[in-house]
Amino acid sequence: MGTNGVAVGESVRDAVYRSCILLDDEKWSDWLNLCDADFEYEITAWSPEINKDMIYFSGNRDYLQSMTDMLDKHNTDHSPLRRHATVYTIDENDDGTLTVMSSLAIYQNLLDGINSHIDAGESHLFVIGRYIDKMKIEDGKAIFLERKVALDTRRLDKGSHWPL
Amino acid sequence: MPARNHNQWKANPPLKGGEWIDSRIYSDPEIYEQELEDIFKKVWVPICHESELPDPYDFRTATIAREPVVVARGPDNVVRAFLNVCPHRGMMIERRPSGSFEEAAPSGNPKRMTCMFHGWQYDMKGNCVYISREKEGYQDRLCKEDTGLRRLRCEVNFGGFIWVSLDDKVMSLEDWCGDAFKCIRKPLEAEPLEIFHYHKAVIGTNYKLWHDTNSEFYHDFMHYHNRVTGFNDAYFARENTAFKHGHVNVGSFEVQYDEYEGFESRAELSFPGLPPNQWYMVDLFPGMNFNLRGSALRCDIVTPLGPDKVMIEFRGFGLKSDTPEERRTRIDHHNSIWGPFGRNLHEDLIGVAGQGSAMLPGSENRRILHGRHENNLIHDEVGMRHYYDEWGKWMNRLPSDPSQPYMPAEAAE
Numbered sequence: 001m002g003t004n005g006v007a008v009g010e011s012v013r014d015a016v017y018r019s020c021i022l023l024d025d026e027k028w029s030d031w032l033n034l035c036d037a038d039f040e041y042e043i044t045a046w047s048p049e050i051n052k053d054m055i056y057f058s059g060n061r062d063y064l065q066s067m068t069d070m071l072d073k074h075n076t077d078h079s080p081l082r083r084h085a086t087v088y089t090i091d092e093n094d095d096g097t098l099t100v101m102s103s104l105a106i107y108q109n110l111l112d113g114i115n116s117h118i119d120a121g122e123s124h125l126f127v128i129g130r131y132i133d134k135m136k137i138e139d140g141k142a143i144f145l146e147r148k149v150a151l152d153t154r155r156l157d158k159g160s161h162w163p164l
Numbered sequence: 165m166p167a168r169n170h171n172q173w174k175a176n177p178p179l180k181g182g183e184w185i186d187s188r189i190y191s192d193p194e195i196y197e198q199e200l201e202d203i204f205k206k207v208w209v210p211i212c213h214e215s216e217l218p219d220p221y222d223f224r225t226a227t228i229a230r231e232p233v234v235v236a237r238g239p240d241n242v243v244r245a246f247l248n249v250c251p252h253r254g255m256m257i258e259r260r261p262s263g264s265f266e267e268a269a270p271s272g273n274p275k276r277m278t279c280m281f282h283g284w285q286y287d288m289k290g291n292c293v294y295i296s297r298e299k300e301g302y303q304d305r306l307c308k309e310d311t312g313l314r315r316l317r318c319e320v321n322f323g324g325f326i327w328v329s330l331d332d333k334v335m336s337l338e339d340w341c342g343d344a345f346k347c348i349r350k351p352l353e354a355e356p357l358e359i360f361h362y363h364k365a366v367i368g369t370n371y372k373l374w375h376d377t378n379s380e381f382y383h384d385f386m387h388y389h390n391r392v393t394g395f396n397d398a399y400f401a402r403e404n405t406a407f408k409h410g411h412v413n414v415g416s417f418e419v420q421y422d423e424y425e426g427f428e429s430r431a432e433l434s435f436p437g438l439p440p441n442q443w444y445m446v447d448l449f450p451g452m453n454f455n456l457r458g459s460a461l462r463c464d465i466v467t468p469l470g471p472d473k474v475m476i477e478f479r480g481f482g483l484k485s486d487t488p489e490e491r492r493t494r495i496d497h498h499n500s501i502w503g504p505f506g507r508n509l510h511e512d513l514i515g516v517a518g519q520g521s522a523m524l525p526g527s528e529n530r531r532i533l534h535g536r537h538e539n540n541l542i543h544d545e546v547g548m549r550h551y552y553d554e555w556g557k558w559m560n561r562l563p564s565d566p567s568q569p570y571m572p573a574e575a576a577e
Binding site: 049063113115156 | 495
């Protein structure tokens with residue numbers, strides 16, 4: 001990274017943490033506004049059960065917008081998710097883009113997924129993994145080009161309709 | 165009718181025998197224990213797929229009715245199943261979900277199943293081939309020939325699935341479910357399949373409630389995706405067909421996938437011999453499901469963990485011959501509906517979790533209605549009626565009153 005490395009690092013961390021807040025708050029369009037028009041998103045996992053890399057979900061920006069716009073038409077577990085990310089590494093690629101790796105833990109605060117009288121308010125760990133983001137810096141601001149949510153968790157119970 | 169008082173609520177519904185069941189069969193611990201003994205230890209269970217152990221010495225572990233199982237591919241390419249238990253002191257021999265015995269375990273030798281505890285070793289046919297300090301400890305009283313693994317019935321069939329039974333006298337697999345597989349056998353066996361998806365769910369519900377959801381399509385009202393891509397004349401003409409041993413097929417129709425915004429037709433990648441965008445379902449007693457939606461195959465396998473707890477393993481398959489682009493498209497098709505972040509699976513699992521919460525062990529028994537008759541068409545509940553009649557025979561219990569012995573539905577009226 002060049003002499004403006006400190007500023008780049010701050011922009012990157014700000015973008016990653018801002019993405020967590022916007023996703024936590026289910027502000028899907030605002031989250032997508034942090035992303036490039038050609039943004040690509042994937043949720044993946046490696047399975048020691050079948051010895052394979054797997055893709056659990058994928059889509060571009062338009063697809064994500066469409067899926068999130070239609071959430072009201074679906075029956076969904078509305079238990080809020082809370083994303084805890086820590087940016088570990090920021091590496092510059094040959095083409096000037098950045099690869100950003102963050103450790104990720106997502107907690108679920110139960111609301112209506114099971115029996116709300118008993119369970120609502122309880123929090124538990126939902127998934128663990130990493131965000132592997134590809135970004136570019138534009139006008140001093142970090143823009144998401146790609147996000148891979150690389151999960152370790154493969155016991156996903158009810159799963160989710162939401163991007164992680 | 166207005167809301168009912170307790171007596172009215174507890175009264176039997178005005179339906180015929182076999183058209184409703186007692187919710188105790190979903191929650192009673194004694195019934196659950198009997199199901200493990202009298203059903204799950206007696207039937208064929210598809211525990212994994214041959215593509216999960218492609219090479220000699222590859223293995224995969226599983227559990228049937230609390231019994232740990234290991235399947236391994238031998239150097240002769242034959243897949244065999246064993247109880248995953250060392251005959252010495254009962255240690256589980258292999259603890260990993262999958263892997264290869266080609267490399268030596270820390271306590272053992274290459275190409276052997278080794279019990280880490282005391283280093284006893286077994287070959288891929290289950291023969292005991294090494295007992296640590298055998299002569300010193302056992303002299304001539306016990307030897308390797310006395311301590312082979314417990315072998316289990318094992319067959320590879322219906323598209324390469326590996327079927328295991330704990331019952332040495334179980335009927336042939338073909339007799340067990342060959343008829344039920346006829347509708348998708350050609351697409352499944354035209355060429356080798358390959359697994360691309362695995363995840364699991366542990367849900368607080370009874371295993372039969374998951375199978376019920378796979379057996380009835382009336383719940384498509386829950387799925388926005390299925391309403392907009394189906395719900396036409398062809399959908400309502402889909403037929404449920406019952407087969408011996410409690411199995412059921414749900415017939416096909418052409419799904420209009422592109423009616424859901426962002427989704428696409430699956431016609432170009434339909435399985436061999438399957439007309440474009442068709443959708444067949446095979447539900448096997450007591451809780452296995454094979455679901456072929458045009459370009460991707462899904463398989464659900466239940467492992468009951470308690471009267472109110474089940475593990476469901478979800479697998480997705482394409483063709484082994486797929487190009488990377490074809491495979492990627494199949495994966496996207498699979499995930500869009502059936503993935504853990506897809507549109508339908510989440511809704512199905514919320515549904516059965518809600519049933520489980522309302523039928524906890526000890527809760528008041530309720531009458532669960534299976535009485536829809538629509539000439540065996542898609543919203544007819546014949547699949548569940550057929551299943552529970554079979555369940556009653558295996559358990560010698562009447563589904564509408566499990567404290568009574570089984571009798572045919574007509575006699576129970």
